[in-house]
Amino acid sequence: MRLYDELPYPLLTHSSTHPDRLAVVGRLMGMKPAAPDRCHLLDLGCGAGANIIAMAELLPESSFAGIDYSESQIETGKAIVARGWG
Numbered sequence: 451m452r453l454y455d456e457l458p459y460p461l462l463t464h465s466s467t468h469p470d471r472l473a474v475v476g477r478l479m480g481m482k483p484a485a486p487d488r489c490h491l492l493d494l495g496c497g498a499g500a501n502i503i504a505m506a507e508l509l510p511e512s513s514f515a516g517i518d519y520s521e522s523q524i525e526t527g528k529a530i531v532a533r534g535w536g
């Protein structure tokens with residue numbers, strides 16, 4: 451049992467991590483980022499994955515993966531994916 455199992459992180463989204471923004475920042479820094487609508491994004495410490503689940507719904511041609519050591523949060527994320535946000 452991890453601390454985040456006892457006190458789950460809130461289901462939040464973070465616009466600063468959206469592939470659109472990351473691609474703009476990357477280009478401004480001289481990189482050649484993947485197209486936001488066809489990218490692969492890994493969230494290390496994703497909690498329940500609210501942030502990547504929301505982005506996955508908006509960018510169906512991209513792929514999103516999340517890793518977290520809090521089993522309860524991963525189960526929450528799986529339930530959201532299975533039944534939707536409602």
Ligand SMILES: C[S@@+](CC[C@H](N)C(=O)[O-])C[C@H]1O[C@@H](n2cnc3c(N)ncnc32)[C@H](O)[C@@H]1O
Pocket residue numbers: 452454459460462463464493494495496497498499500501517518519520523
């Ligand atoms: C502040 S929360 C961020 C959640 C999510 N990325 C978001 O922005 O909504 C940090 C998360 O990292 C996870 N975490 C911390 N250290 C970790 C590790 N070494 N391996 C896997 N997950 C880890 C915690 O369980 C927690 O869910």
